[in-house]
Amino acid sequence: MGAAYTLKKRGFTPILLEAEDHVGGRLAADEVDGFLVDTGVDFFCYSYDAVFRICEELDVPLVRSRQTLGWHRNGRWLVTTAEPSISGIIRNLSAFRGLGLLSRGGMKLVWQVFRQPDYLTFASDSRMAEIDGDESFGGYLARIGAPESLQVTLRGFVENGVLDYVAPSSQAYIRGYLANTFLRPHQLMQPEKGAGALARALRDACADVIRISTPVREVVVGERGATGVVIDGETIEADAVICAVPAPKALEIIPNLPVGVRETLRKVTYSSACRLVMGLDKPPLPPGWHGAIYPEDETPLVLDRSINLPGCVPPGKSTLDLIAGRERAKQLLELDDEEIKGEMLRDVRRNAPPGSAIPGDHEGLFSRVYRWRIAVCKGPPGMFRAVANTRRELGRDVPNLFLAGDYTRVPLVNGALASGISAAEETVALFASSG
Numbered sequence: 001m002g003a004a005y006t007l008k009k010r011g012f013t014p015i016l017l018e019a020e021d022h023v024g025g026r027l028a029a030d031e032v033d034g035f036l037v038d039t040g041v042d043f044f045c046y047s048y049d050a051v052f053r054i055c056e057e058l059d060v061p062l063v064r065s066r067q068t069l070g071w072h073r074n075g076r077w078l079v080t081t082a083e084p085s086i087s088g089i090i091r092n093l094s095a096f097r098g099l100g101l102l103s104r105g106g107m108k109l110v111w112q113v114f115r116q117p118d119y120l121t122f123a124s125d126s127r128m129a130e131i132d133g134d135e136s137f138g139g140y141l142a143r144i145g146a147p148e149s150l151q152v153t154l155r156g157f158v159e160n161g162v163l164d165y166v167a168p169s170s171q172a173y174i175r176g177y178l179a180n181t182f183l184r185p186h187q188l189m190q191p192e193k194g195a196g197a198l199a200r201a202l203r204d205a206c207a208d209v210i211r212i213s214t215p216v217r218e219v220v221v222g223e224r225g226a227t228g229v230v231i232d233g234e235t236i237e238a239d240a241v242i243c244a245v246p247a248p249k250a251l252e253i254i255p256n257l258p259v260g261v262r263e264t265l266r267k268v269t270y271s272s273a274c275r276l277v278m279g280l281d282k283p284p285l286p287p288g289w290h291g292a293i294y295p296e297d298e299t300p301l302v303l304d305r306s307i308n309l310p311g312c313v314p315p316g317k318s319t320l321d322l323i324a325g326r327e328r329a330k331q332l333l334e335l336d337d338e339e340i341k342g343e344m345l346r347d348v349r350r351n352a353p354p355g356s357a358i359p360g361d362h363e364g365l366f367s368r369v370y371r372w373r374i375a376v377c378k379g380p381p382g383m384f385r386a387v388a389n390t391r392r393e394l395g396r397d398v399p400n401l402f403l404a405g406d407y408t409r410v411p412l413v414n415g416a417l418a419s420g421i422s423a424a425e426e427t428v429a430l431f432a433s434s435g
Helices: 002-009 049-057 086-099 106-116 139-141 148-163 171-180 196-205 247-253 259-266 326-332 338-351 383-397 413-434
Strands: 029-032 035-039 062-065 069-073 076-080 189-191 218-222 227-231 234-237 242-244 273-280 291-293 300-303 320-325 366-372 401-403
Touching: 002 196, 029 196, 029 366, 035 196, 035 338, 049 069, 049 196, 062 076, 069 086, 069 148, 076 242, 076 338, 086 148, 106 148, 106 171, 139 171, 148 171, 148 259, 148 291, 148 320, 171 291, 189 196, 227 242, 242 413, 247 259, 259 383, 259 401, 273 326, 320 326, 326 338, 338 366, 401 413
Parallel strands: 069 291, 242 401
Antiparallel strands: 029 035, 062 189, 069 076, 218 227, 227 234, 273 320, 273 366, 291 300, 300 320
16 A cells, blocks of 8 residues: 555556455454454554654554553563653663563663664664674574573563564564664554554545455566566556565465575565454553563463553443464464454463453453464564565566565564555656656
8 A cells, every 4th residue: 555655646546456355454453333443553663754754644643652561470560661761760670670671681682772773773764684694583682691581571572462483583673673662662653543544544545546355366477577467357467566465475476586586585484463352341451551461471462552542442441452472373363253262361361460350251342353374574584684685686687576565674564664665666766767
């Protein structure tokens, strides 16, 4: 949608072919009985330059996210608040100590993150590929002497959501993720009507060029480049093709990719995630808590989005959002919706936060289960550098075929949106050069 929106702004009329019966991908949202439910993305990082620019252009208002989090560690609860002031830091000191952040390894991680702002960013011009070598995040933690308490904290924060096991991932990618979220919680932003508000605004801006429920079976590439796409019962000729699908799907539908491009795409891997959203008559977490994290096991991440986004729920109502990653997600994905609901609620009730009101299996105003077999690009070491080289190779060999999606930039929403915008601008430049 970022590509289609950009092409329309530049005076072109693209055709956007969407395989699903709705657009938005991980930015999609549902409306259920007055609740606005984001099905994937929950917040925007401070460095999401492309996202913020499009939000401003399409009049999508943003609000700052509050992050009061409970951490279940060693049988007790530690609470952190997103307060950048000196007094706020002092109030968090006890929790920081329990989480391992005040260790020598913790201080090294914080110092090294903040001294590389141009590299550990998710902005469109991120230089992360320049420091993306062979070192994994697990290797990095061992090198800086991170104690086990800190490693458990960091793994729990990242893995209990959607990013899967982080030890084998690129140290640059995970440090960038921590720089944008864990270490800057006071700078997280959200559209006041949920992240899906951006998808709805883009959908409305591109409504006349979108064809839903139209999966592409093949991108036709010949000696002169991409010539069109095959859908059920039809071949659509094209002057250029922007392929905005995950890497495995790109391999499937573009059989004639250059050899080097194919080899790189085969190395791109993704996490899986399972999400349960329930509407409730009362807050599920202790007063003021936005979320609860269980770093020591695979208990789902627990969120109450109504704390930050009261405009997404009817007056007096709340939401319970449970997100499972890692092996737990893979197990849950094989169950039906009611089984998933029961399993996830029981997981959380085992060590529910004090004063919480986690519902029973058959309670709630509604429930929705969202399955993400392909959730977020996991970014193995060297992937960002390899993909950057791949884009150049593709531009040389098939100049009118462009790959877009989070894996082609720094993963997550800004990378996906920025990749579409960039592909559209490159398409415009190609047309201009060819007359």
